[in-house]
Amino acid sequence: xxxxxxxxxxxxxxxxxxxxxxxxxxxxxxxxxxxxxxxxxxxxxxxxxxxxxxxxxxxxxxxxxxxxxxxxxxx
Numbered sequence: 859x860x861x862x863x864x865x866x867x868x869x870x871x872x873x874x875x876x877x878x879x880x881x882x883x884x885x886x887x888x889x890x891x892x893x894x895x896x897x898x899x900x901x902x903x904x905x906x907x908x909x910x911x912x913x914x915x916x917x918x919x920x921x922x923x924x925x926x927x928x929x930x931x932x933x
Contacts, residue, residue, distance in 0.1 A: 917930040
């Protein structure tokens with residue numbers, strides 16, 4: 859069945875701050891996609907982070923030369 863079909867989806871209502879709503883709007887505009895798609899991608903990324911953390915991994919940001927720029931803590 860196709861992604862997003864009514865039989866495979868659930869409607870979810872959430873309350874978010876105005877600032878978070880603005881961020882979501884900006885991300886959707888930058889990526890030229892829907893807010894729903896941004897949330898799907900964010901949840902998929904968070905799921906990956908949690909699974910890797912459980913295996914002892916960590917999330918880091920590297921530059922183009924693979925120098926560690928940031929380690930993301932607290933996710």
